[in-house]
Amino acid sequence: DADVxxxxxxxxxxxxxxxxxxxxxxxxxxxxxxxxxxxxLGLQLIYYSFDVKDINKGEISDGYxxxxxxxxxxxxxxxxxxxxxxxxxxxxxxxxxxGEQFFGPGTRLTVL
Amino acid sequence: ExxxxxxxxxxxxxxxxxxxxxxSYTVSxxxxxxxxxxxxxKGPEFLFTxxxxxxxxxxxxxxxxxTKKESFLHITAPxxxxxxxxxxxxxxxxxxxxxxxxxxxxxxVKP
Numbered sequence: 098d099a100d101v102x103x104x105x106x107x108x109x110x111x112x113x114x115x116x117x118x119x120x121x122x123x124x125x126x127x128x129x130x131x132x133x134x135x136x137x138l139g140l141q142l143i144y145y146s147f148d149v150k151d152i153n154k155g156e157i158s159d160g161y162x163x164x165x166x167x168x169x170x171x172x173x174x175x176x177x178x179x180x181x182x183x184x185x186x187x188x189x190x191x192x193x194x195x196g197e198q199f200f201g202p203g204t205r206l207t208v209l
Numbered sequence: 210e211x212x213x214x215x216x217x218x219x220x221x222x223x224x225x226x227x228x229x230x231x232x233s234y235t236v237s238x239x240x241x242x243x244x245x246x247x248x249x250x251k252g253p254e255f256l257f258t259x260x261x262x263x264x265x266x267x268x269x270x271x272x273x274x275x276t277k278k279e280s281f282l283h284i285t286a287p288x289x290x291x292x293x294x295x296x297x298x299x300x301x302x303x304x305x306x307x308x309x310x311x312x313x314x315x316x317x318v319k320p
Contacts, residue, residue, distance in 0.1 A: 099253075139310040140253075140296075143261055147306075155307065187252050194306050195240050195260075200252035 100124045101201035103188050109207045110178050118173045118204050120188030127172040130198060131155075131163060134185040140171075146171055178208040211233035211236045211301045222287055230282040230314045231281055232297030233248050242280050243308065244273050245296040287318045 101122045110116050120129065131143040142155030144163040152165055160182060164172045175182055183206055189198040212235045222228055234242065241260055245253035257266040259275040267275045270291065272283040282295055294315045298308040 130306075137312065139312050140282075140298075140308070142307045144303070145305060145307065153305065155305070161220070191306060194304065195300060197241075198253050198308060199255060199260050200245075201251070202252045203236055 099202065101103060101190055103186075103189060103201040103204050105204060106130055106202065107205045109209065111209050112179055114178050116175050116206075117195075117209065118175075118186055118188075118206070120171045120173070120201055122169050122188075122190045122201075123134045124190055124192070125168075125198060126190035126192045127168060128191045128193075129165070130189040131161075131171070131173045132189065133182075134188045134203075140187065143173065145168055145187075175206075175208075178206075182206065183208045211299065211309045213309050213311035215295075215297050215314050216310065217284055217314060219315045220317070222284075222316065224288055224318055224320050225286045226268055227283070227287070229283045230297075230316070232280040232282070232311055233278060234297075234299045234309075235281070236299050236309070237302045239277075239299060241281075241300045243298045244271075244276055244280070244282055245298065247294045247296055249294075250261070274305070284316070287316070289318050289320050291316045292316055302315055 130145045132140045146152045146165045188201040191198045214233045216231045242257040257273040257287045262277045294313040297306045298310045301307040
C-alpha cells in the first residue's frame, strides 16, 4: 500500500464550486505540505502544517484553505474554484525540518 | 531570493550514452539539496539528499554530486526506463521546510 495517498485522483468541476482534496499518510510524519504543479512553473507551496495545531500559509495560498484533521490527514479546499486553479496538486510529508519530503500520487484538477 | 535553475530543459540520449544534468542554486546557507524523479502524471519520487559540498550519493546508474553553487546528476549508461523528468530542490531559507524546486530536466533515452 502507498505511504501517501490522495483522493480523488482526477476531478473536473465548474467555476464557483467548492471542492476538497484529501491526503492521508501512513508514514507517521508530523509535517505535511500541499503543492501545486503547473507546466513551466514547477512546484509551488500552498500550505504546510508541522502538527495538528500548526498550519501555515505558503507562497500561493489565496483561494485555498486547509484542515488538519489528524496527524495522518491533511485536506485542501478550494472555496470557489476558478479556471486558473486547474493544475496538478500534490501532498507531501516529512519527518523533520531538514529531511526529504515524500509525495503522494497527485490529483489532477480541471476547473471549467 | 532562493532560486534553483536546472539545465538543460530537455535531453535526448541514446541507450548507453552517459551524460549529466545540472542544478544551480542560490540560497542563504544550504541545509539540503534533493533530487527527485517524476514520471508523467505521477508524484515526484525521492532519489537523493545532499547536505554539504563534496558529498556524493549513488543509486544504480545515477550519481549525485554537490558543490557550493551547483549539483550534478550523472547518468551512466542510461536505459529507456530512465526516461523521466528529474527535479532538483533546495530547502528554502527560514523554518517552513519549504522546498524550492527547479523547472526540471526531461530526459528521454532511446533504445
